[in-house]
Amino acid sequence: MYAPFELDIPTDLPGALAALANGAGETVLPIAGGTNLIVDIRARRERPDRMVGLGEVDELKGMEFGPERIAIGGRTTVSDLLRAPEIAREAPALIDAARLFGGLMVRNTGTVAGNIASGSPAADLVPPLLTLDAELTLASANATRTMALDDYYLGYKEDARTPDELITRIAWPRLPANAVNSFYKLARRKGDAITVTGVAVTLAAADGRCTRARIALCSVAPVVFRARQAEALLEGRALTPALIDEAAAEAAAAARPIDDIRASADYRRHTALALTRRLVGQAWDRLA
Numbered sequence: 001m002y003a004p005f006e007l008d009i010p011t012d013l014p015g016a017l018a019a020l021a022n023g024a025g026e027t028v029l030p031i032a033g034g035t036n037l038i039v040d041i042r043a044r045r046e047r048p049d050r051m052v053g054l055g056e057v058d059e060l061k062g063m064e065f066g067p068e069r070i071a072i073g074g075r076t077t078v079s080d081l082l083r084a085p086e087i088a089r090e091a092p093a094l095i096d097a098a099r100l101f102g103g104l105m106v107r108n109t110g111t112v113a114g115n116i117a118s119g120s121p122a123a124d125l126v127p128p129l130l131t132l133d134a135e136l137t138l139a140s141a142n143a144t145r146t147m148a149l150d151d152y153y154l155g156y157k158e159d160a161r162t163p164d165e166l167i168t169r170i171a172w173p174r175l176p177a178n179a180v181n182s183f184y185k186l187a188r189r190k191g192d193a194i195t196v197t198g199v200a201v202t203l204a205a206a207d208g209r210c211t212r213a214r215i216a217l218c219s220v221a222p223v224v225f226r227a228r229q230a231e232a233l234l235e236g237r238a239l240t241p242a243l244i245d246e247a248a249a250e251a252a253a254a255a256r257p258i259d260d261i262r263a264s265a266d267y268r269r270h271t272a273l274a275l276t277r278r279l280v281g282q283a284w285d286r287l288a
Ligand SMILES: Cc1cc2nc3c(=O)[nH]c(=O)nc-3n(C[C@H](O)[C@H](O)[C@H](O)COP(=O)(O)OP(=O)(O)OC[C@H]3O[C@@H](n4cnc5c(N)ncnc54)[C@H](O)[C@@H]3O)c2cc1C
Pocket: 029, 030, 031, 032, 033, 034, 035, 036, 037, 038, 039, 054, 074, 075, 100, 101, 102, 103, 106, 109, 110, 111, 112, 113, 114, 115, 116, 117, 118, 122, 123, 124, 125, 165, 166, 167, 168, 192, 193, 194
């Protein structure tokens, strides 16, 4: 049984933002695909008085492929990503994550903004987006602001979004010419399984040196994070196996994993190191 709640179904973005703004004294939550939120309501982790359905807000859909930047609406589903050849070219790590994301029904309804806003440490789309330097647009009835995805998470299930804001858009710069972007999801099954350790990497190179390194990990800390010290070790250098080992060890050292039913903290730390080493090594080989 669900606790009773009201449901608004606005048909445009101003209507959705107005519905979120009118929440004095109530818990009002946006709902997109519902693949996280309905589970949370059933488990009594969330008890909204009112929900604002985003299913008819077309301004939150759509993709733009500009000369320098790519932007997708917050209500883009995982299946929408898989159907877009430009995403496969410009953000292959997102496709790596989308292919092993839930089952077909979840991919058809689960959205990118919902994945980001759920704040789960195991959110699979977040490491790829971090390694693409993604930026979020947050809109409320009164204002619109943008922020780096990297600044969005403040702690476990804590984020910079105010309750009256929606994530309307996610944008990132096109990859440079000589770049590799990939994600690996380690889980107990290939599909419909929560990630045990996830690693995304973007590496770019010119003149035999690494010009950009981005490494992001999920499921190994209270929040999805960028391994900045590991990145700093690689940038500006010609990568060697020893340097890649060192960077992978830094990434694993930045992890704060827990033991749970899926894996031990030790296993997560070990696989964070092994997968970072593998993805950075493979990317460097491809760039060479
Ligand atoms: C069987 C199953 C398998 C799953 N597999 C995976 C998986 O492989 N990988 C993975 O990462 N996740 C997985 N999930 C979790 C979930 O499907 C994803 O996180 C999905 O992307 C959530 O999107 P949604 O649109 O359904 O979000 P909802 O459930 O609608 O919302 C989630 C949260 O985001 C908020 N929200 C939604 N849209 C917005 C917006 N535009 N702006 C601000 N806040 C918003 C809601 O208020 C809520 O707090 C799975 C879930 C299930 C049930």
